[in-house]
Amino acid sequence: MIEAEFWDYEDEDEWADAVAGDIGFIIEQALDARGQALVAFPGGATPGPIFAKLAKAKLKWKNVTIIPTDDRLVAVNDPLSNVAGIAKVFIPLGARVLPIATENKDHKLAGNAADARLQELHWPPDLVWLGIGTDGHTASIFPGPDLDEALNGPKARRAVGVLPDPLPAEAPVPRVTLTRAAILSARTLTIAIKGAEKQKVLERAIADGPSSSVPIGRVLADYEQPIDIHWLTD
Numbered sequence: 215m216i217e218a219e220f221w222d223y224e225d226e227d228e229w230a231d232a233v234a235g236d237i238g239f240i241i242e243q244a245l246d247a248r249g250q251a252l253v254a255f256p257g258g259a260t261p262g263p264i265f266a267k268l269a270k271a272k273l274k275w276k277n278v279t280i281i282p283t284d285d286r287l288v289a290v291n292d293p294l295s296n297v298a299g300i301a302k303v304f305i306p307l308g309a310r311v312l313p314i315a316t317e318n319k320d321h322k323l324a325g326n327a328a329d330a331r332l333q334e335l336h337w338p339p340d341l342v343w344l345g346i347g348t349d350g351h352t353a354s355i356f357p358g359p360d361l362d363e364a365l366n367g368p369k370a371r372r373a374v375g376v377l378p379d380p381l382p383a384e385a386p387v388p389r390v391t392l393t394r395a396a397i398l399s400a401r402t403l404t405i406a407i408k409g410a411e412k413q414k415v416l417e418r419a420i421a422d423g424p425s426s427s428v429p430i431g432r433v434l435a436d437y438e439q440p441i442d443i444h445w446l447t448d
């Protein structure tokens with residue numbers, strides 16, 4: 215049974231402040247406990263205001279490694295690149311921002327390369343912050359031929375390549391993503407969403423658990439730690 219706590223906000227500034235405050239606290243705790251922090255941030259449109267708030271936190275950024283939860287197989291100067299959005303904000307602060315995508319359009323090869331890169335990191339992540347789509351995908355875990363590998367592949371596997379079927383209209387390209395096992399290995403999970411449509415999809419997915427028809431439900435099914443869900447209502 216998923217233990218989810220919904221925090222709802224009517225004001226974007228308040229929402230972004232609260233999520234950034236929680237993430238800053240998790241990073242600070244990791245730095246105190248281990249001298250370094252590893253965190254995974256989502257891409258897409260949702261995290262922008264939270265990144266802006268988090269960038270103001272007085273943290274030892276040079277000891278913080280940030281990876282994207284997933285990325286699109288595009289050049290880093292492409293507006294669809296998730297790592298570019300993270301790098302633009304956090305590299306100037308001194309953080310280490312590690313890309314997981316390559317420009318190689320063969321998603322299987324790109325997934326292997328991403329996994330190899332992640333195997334070199336000090337695991338587990340202190341935080342995986344997930345976004346979701348209105349279709350119920352999370353990170354780049356989408357319906358399609360790679361769904362089963364992303365959800366049920368070997369536990370040691372940290373990333374896989376994904377060719378969504380159907381391709382999502384907002385970014386119709388192959389991708390790489392953290393696997394379910396990698397996501398659930400995190401010391402903390404958090405979710406930030408905007409809008410009633412995503413909230414409905416997420417509530418349904420949580421209620422359906424392992425029988426959920428959407429990736430976020432399947433990823434979270436059986437997760438036993440509490441998850442904070444920060445929802446900006448619209």
Ligand SMILES: O=C1O[C@H](COP(=O)(O)O)[C@@H](O)[C@H](O)[C@H]1O
Nearest residue numbers: 256257258259260345346347353
């Ligand atoms: O494609 C993606 O979609 C999700 C949700 O994005 P949003 O634009 O609706 O916030 C995102 O979490 C993921 O990282 C991204 O690659």
